[in-house]
Structure formats: structure tokens, C-alpha cells
Amino acid sequence: MAPASEVDLFAPFERDVILEIRTSKMEIMPGLKIETGINKRIRTGRIPVTFGGLDADEHDLVFHGGPDKAIHGYCCAHYPTWQKEFPEAAARFRPGGFGENFVTERMNERNVCIGDVVSVGDDGVLLQVSLPRQPCFKLNHRFQLKNFAPNTYKTSRTGWYYRVLQEGTVQAGDEIRLVERKWPGWTIERVQEYLHRTQDNAIMNEKLAAISDMGDESRKAFERRVDKLKAKQRRAAAALNGNGDEAKEKWRDFRIVEKKVETPRISSFIFEALHPDPEAGEMQLGAHARLRLPNGLQRSYSIVSGTPNRFELGIALEEPSRGGSSYLHNTAQVDDIVQIGRVTTDIKPAGAASNHVFIAGGIGITAFLSMLEMYRKIHWDSTLHYGVRDASSDVPFRARIEALGDSVKMYDRARGQRMDIAAIFSGLPWNSHVYVCGPRRMMDEAMREAKARGLGEDEVHFEAFGADTSGDPFEVEVTSAREKSSRVLQVGAEETLLEVLKRHFGDEDVPSSCEVGNCGTCKVVLRSGRVDHRGTSLMEEERKDAMLSCVSRGIGKIAIEI
Structure with missing residues (x-):
């Protein structure tokens, strides 16, 4: 048999040999609190194969295992290439590194097709290629390389899964023979092209x-x-x-079907669409809804959970209120109709991270609660640091937070407990992603710590639930693509650029959503002038030629384009 480094990975596959068979029990992944079945060890002798996979091979059934993922195959000829590309982790790139059950030499993503039926050995085992392997953060952690996982599908070296068509036994040295090729045009590599790299064809x-x-x-x-x-x-x-304006914000009527006091300061509201949208799909994690209240005010609030046709908000009574929270707390009643506009999110789940660390204060928990519950469900390692005024009376959605178990560290100000943000950042585990939502002081301190420790903008997400929008008056020259002309407007000390733009151009020309600097919906082109940038949704590079009209303020005179 030729050495792995000399294998022609473009040669057609008709037969190959199983070099090793590996299985594993579930065990805690080093440095994490979650279990994994990736650490597979060599098995000898004849091993039973059932429709669930190999004997004594355990899976995390959230993402692995089941009939379509009974057995994982991987080409060991990839390992020398990985070693050359990542010399710092060369010792970790060896057979079994990807958690494969079958270690083979010639079968690979270029000559194996979806639907291939293969026989294994002489005991009647029949398998069918069912899926390309979907890489996840566990590969990053396994090889101690941040953001390594995407390299596997970019280079088509993920491996593939088999389903079992006929049971029996197998052993190392058994020959794998191609019995039937049902989809000759769809190699694993070609499937990966459209699954990962070219998704819009x-x-x-x-x-x-x-x-x-x-x-x-x-x-x-x-x-x-x-x-x-x-x-x-x-x-x-x-x-x-209709009117030809697809970009126009669509407002839908929702009824308040439940209003519940969570704490003396926080109430929850369940809104249900009067006319459900059958094509609405699933609610995005970390979403917020834009409300148009009967008193004319428009406000955005984080969605705690639900679907696009029925969802729950948690709303704190602001001190002092700008009018939105006081209306909902003191005036709004069950059966009232409220209009809902855009439902958007600016949070992108960090699937490449090994650890997810949430820092929240008070009502800030609403931005992350659905994410925390989902991460727990899919076995992502997550921790919540949660600061409250009084743990006995000021914890909204208490049952759901308690259900998160020992992943929650609560800080009770009434008992003199203070969240040490510097300590949290200094103690971050390897390859962590941090999510922060809370009072301005908490946000500012977290931003300073993240910057001091060199964390990139792709490693920390800031979700504000309030914003300081006031400041010195300024003048803005606005060029409108629709009007093909410009006009000069004044922005007062207590109003935002967004409010002025909406007053003069309307909602359609100046879309917005969260209005606290999180989502970037209200971004406008900055043509000239200096800006006091506020909010978190713009990267540093973007701030050179863009600004958030909802929170940022011009200095003196600026020119923008909408």
C-alpha cells in the first residue's frame, strides 16, 4: 500500500481498506463542561454493526448519531496536509483526530458520492453514504486552533457519514467495495460547494x-x-x-394576550398576530421587535421567546421614561392592539467559539435568555454572569433563569455583591465569545476590558437597551437618492439625527429598528465631517464613512447620504 502522502485523491474509488476502526464513550471535553464522543480509540477484533452504528460507540445526539450519522469515515491521507498547513498543531493531526470511526486511505470527498452503497468485509454489512460531515467548534477545541473548523469545508476535508442498510460485523483490514453509485454527479466535495461556499445558486x-x-x-x-x-x-x-415599494416597513396588528408582572419594575407582554403570516418562519435568536404604540411613539424591545406570530417581551419601566415603557406599564391592557414593524437581530451566534460568556444586568437578560436556553439545549458551553438589584424580588423570568442551573452566577446588589467585570475578562477560558447587555456603566467597563485585553470585534458583542442620544446641536447636509438633491437640516440638543430625518423624509427613506445603536438598520453614509460615534453595531473601519443616525451625533456640520 502506498504511503498516505502519495495517494492520488482524484483517482476513482471502487475499493479501499479499513486501516483502523475507532469508537468512544462520551466524556467531558478538556477545558469545557460539555461531553463529547470525539476521542475515539482503536478497536480490535470483529465489531458488531447495527442500524445505530458501531458497538459501544456513543454520540452526542444533538448533532451526531442517529440513522443518518451512524458511522463517520475520514481519509487519513489528509493528515499530512493538515500538518503542513498548521505546523503548530501538527502533533494533534493524526488518525482519529476528527472523531472518525473508519480510517481509510483512498476514499475521500472527491471520489465518494452521496447515496453510494458500499459493502464492508464478508459478513454482509451494507452502508450508504448519507451526509458530508458538518464541522463545529469542537474541532477548534480539539486541535486548539481558533476558527479552524471552516477550513475543513473550504478545502473539502470534512469526511462523511454512512447510514447502515444491512447489519453484521466488521474489523480492521476489511475491504470496502462500491456496490452501487446512485448519484454520480454529486461527490461530497460538490455537495459542500453548495452547502457552504456557494449558497445562493x-x-x-x-x-x-x-x-x-x-x-x-x-x-x-x-x-x-x-x-x-x-x-x-x-x-x-x-x-x-401593490405600490411597488418592497422596502417599505410593514406594520402588522398584534393583540396583547397576556400581561404579567415579573418584578416591581419589569412586566412581560405576550403579543399575538391578528393575521398570522404562514411564511414567517422561525424567530431569530436575540431578536427585537419595533412597536408603534397607540400614543404615536415607536420603541424597540428585545424578544424573550416565541415565533414571528406570537412572542413575549420583557419591558422595564424606565426612570424617567421616555413615554414608551410608561405607556406599556400603566396604560396598555390585555386585548389592546399594538402595531409591530420590523423584527430584526444583530446577534450572530458564534458557532466557532468553545465558550460563550454572557454578562447581563437587570432587564438586559431579555436580550440573551432565548440564546442561553438554546445553547444549553444544543450543549454549547455557556456561562451567565447576571447582576440584579435584589435577588429576592428583582429577577424577571425567574423559573427560566433557574432552569439554566449552575451555568448562572448571580450578583445580588442588596447583599453587597458586585460583579467584577475585570475578573470575568481576565479569567475568560480559551476561545471564548462574550455577550454584554446592561446599564451604561456595565457596558463601558466591559468595553474597556475587552479593548485592554486585545479582544477583537468578532469576539465580543455589545447589546445596549438604552442609549444616551443628547448632546450639542449640529447641522447636517442631507443628500437623498430619491429626491436627487440635498437640503440642510438642524439637529437639536435633545433630538436625534434619526428623528430629524424621519420628520423630513419619512420612515420609508430612513429605516430603523432597535434605535439604541445595536442593529445598524439606521446606518447612513457619511460624506464629510466629524462624528461622535455611539452604539456598537459599526466596526471601527466602517466608522470612516458611515454613522448610526439613531445615537451618533455630528460635531459642527456634517454631510450624509440616505
Whole structure:
């Protein structure tokens, strides 16, 4: 047999040999609190194969295992290449490193196709290639390389899964023979091209969604893309048949179906659509809804949980209130109708991180509660540092927070407990992503600590629930693409640029959502002038030629384009 480094990975596959068979029990991953089955050890002798996989091979069933992921195969000829590309981790790139069950030499992503039926050994075992392996953060942690996982699908070295068609026994040295090739045009590499690298090819998405032998995980991803595109086309056609303005914000009527006092300062509200949208899909994590209240005010609040047609908000009574929270607390009642506009999110789940550290204060928990619950459900290692005024009376959604168990560290100000943000940042585990939402002082301190420790903007997310928008008056020259002309406007000390723009141009020309600097919806082009940048959604590079109209303020005179 030729050394792995000399294997022609483009040669057609008709037969190969299993060099090693590996299985594992679930165990705690080093440096984390979660279990993994990636540490597979060599097995000898004949090993039973059932429809669930190899004997004594345990899986984290959230992402691994099940009929479509019964057995994982990987080409050991990839390991020398990984060693050259990542010499700092060369010792960790060895057979078994990817948690594979079958270590083979010639079968690889370029010559294995979805739906291939193969026989293994002489005991009647039949397997079918079902899925490309979907890499996750555990590979980053396994090899101690940040953001390593995407390299696997970019270079088509992920491996693949088998489903079991016929049970039996296998052992190292057994020959794998190609019995039937049902989808010769769809190698694992080509599937990965459209699964990961070129996701917007409508024709290919439709073709891939029609491959009946592809496992649910990938096939349904293609089906969702097809459905999403068709829904988008229907909405575009409906808009063009109406007033032709697809970008116009759509306001829907929702009824308050439940209002509940969570704490003396915080109430929860459940809103239900009068006319549910059957194509609304799932609610995004970390989303916030834009409300237009009967008193004319427009405000955005974090969605605690729910669907686009029925969701829950947690709202604190501001001191002093700008009018929105006081209306909802003191005037709004069950059965009242409230209009809901854009539902957006600016939080991107950091799937490459090994650890997820949340820092929240008071009502700031509403921005992250659904994420924390989801991360716990999918076994992502997460920790919540939560500061409250009084743990006995000032904890909203208490049952849900308590259900997070020992991943929560609560700080009770009534008992003299203070959250030490500097200590939290100094003690961050390797490859952590931090999410922060709380009072201005908490946010500022977290920003200073993140900067002092050299954390990149892709490693920390700041979600404000309030913003200081006042300041010195300034003048702005506005060029409007629709009007093809410019006008000069004045922004007063107690009003925002966004408010002035909406007053003169309307909601359609100046979209917005969160209005506290989180989401970036209200971003405008900065043509000239100095800006006091506020909010968190713009990267440092973006601030050279853009500003957030909801919170940032010009200095003297500026020129913008909308």
C-alpha cells in the first residue's frame, strides 16, 4: 500500500481498506463542561454493526448519531496536509483526530458520492453514504486552533457519514467495495460547494433538495433555501403589484394576550398576530421587535421567546421614561392592539467559539435568555454572569433563569455583591465569545476590558437597551437618492439625527429598528465631517464613512447620504 502522502485523491474509488476502526464513550471535553464522543480509540477484533452504528460507540445526539450519522469515515491521507498547513498543531493531526470511526486511505470527498452503497468485509454489512460531515467548534477545541473548523469545508476535508442498510460485523483490514453509485454527479466535495461556499445558486439548491438519499440535515437545509427564495419572490411580486415599494416597513396588528408582572419594575407582554403570516418562519435568536404604540411613539424591545406570530417581551419601566415603557406599564391592557414593524437581530451566534460568556444586568437578560436556553439545549458551553438589584424580588423570568442551573452566577446588589467585570475578562477560558447587555456603566467597563485585553470585534458583542442620544446641536447636509438633491437640516440638543430625518423624509427613506445603536438598520453614509460615534453595531473601519443616525451625533456640520 502506498504511503498516505502519495495517494492520488482524484483517482476513482471502487475499493479501499479499513486501516483502523475507532469508537468512544462520551466524556467531558478538556477545558469545557460539555461531553463529547470525539476521542475515539482503536478497536480490535470483529465489531458488531447495527442500524445505530458501531458497538459501544456513543454520540452526542444533538448533532451526531442517529440513522443518518451512524458511522463517520475520514481519509487519513489528509493528515499530512493538515500538518503542513498548521505546523503548530501538527502533533494533534493524526488518525482519529476528527472523531472518525473508519480510517481509510483512498476514499475521500472527491471520489465518494452521496447515496453510494458500499459493502464492508464478508459478513454482509451494507452502508450508504448519507451526509458530508458538518464541522463545529469542537474541532477548534480539539486541535486548539481558533476558527479552524471552516477550513475543513473550504478545502473539502470534512469526511462523511454512512447510514447502515444491512447489519453484521466488521474489523480492521476489511475491504470496502462500491456496490452501487446512485448519484454520480454529486461527490461530497460538490455537495459542500453548495452547502457552504456557494449558497445562493437557486438551481443547484433545488437539485440538491431533490436527492432522496441525502440525509435530513443537509437535504432540509437545501429545502429551506428553496422555500425561502420562493417566499421572497412571492413577497416581491405582491409588493410590485401593490405600490411597488418592497422596502417599505410593514406594520402588522398584534393583540396583547397576556400581561404579567415579573418584578416591581419589569412586566412581560405576550403579543399575538391578528393575521398570522404562514411564511414567517422561525424567530431569530436575540431578536427585537419595533412597536408603534397607540400614543404615536415607536420603541424597540428585545424578544424573550416565541415565533414571528406570537412572542413575549420583557419591558422595564424606565426612570424617567421616555413615554414608551410608561405607556406599556400603566396604560396598555390585555386585548389592546399594538402595531409591530420590523423584527430584526444583530446577534450572530458564534458557532466557532468553545465558550460563550454572557454578562447581563437587570432587564438586559431579555436580550440573551432565548440564546442561553438554546445553547444549553444544543450543549454549547455557556456561562451567565447576571447582576440584579435584589435577588429576592428583582429577577424577571425567574423559573427560566433557574432552569439554566449552575451555568448562572448571580450578583445580588442588596447583599453587597458586585460583579467584577475585570475578573470575568481576565479569567475568560480559551476561545471564548462574550455577550454584554446592561446599564451604561456595565457596558463601558466591559468595553474597556475587552479593548485592554486585545479582544477583537468578532469576539465580543455589545447589546445596549438604552442609549444616551443628547448632546450639542449640529447641522447636517442631507443628500437623498430619491429626491436627487440635498437640503440642510438642524439637529437639536435633545433630538436625534434619526428623528430629524424621519420628520423630513419619512420612515420609508430612513429605516430603523432597535434605535439604541445595536442593529445598524439606521446606518447612513457619511460624506464629510466629524462624528461622535455611539452604539456598537459599526466596526471601527466602517466608522470612516458611515454613522448610526439613531445615537451618533455630528460635531459642527456634517454631510450624509440616505
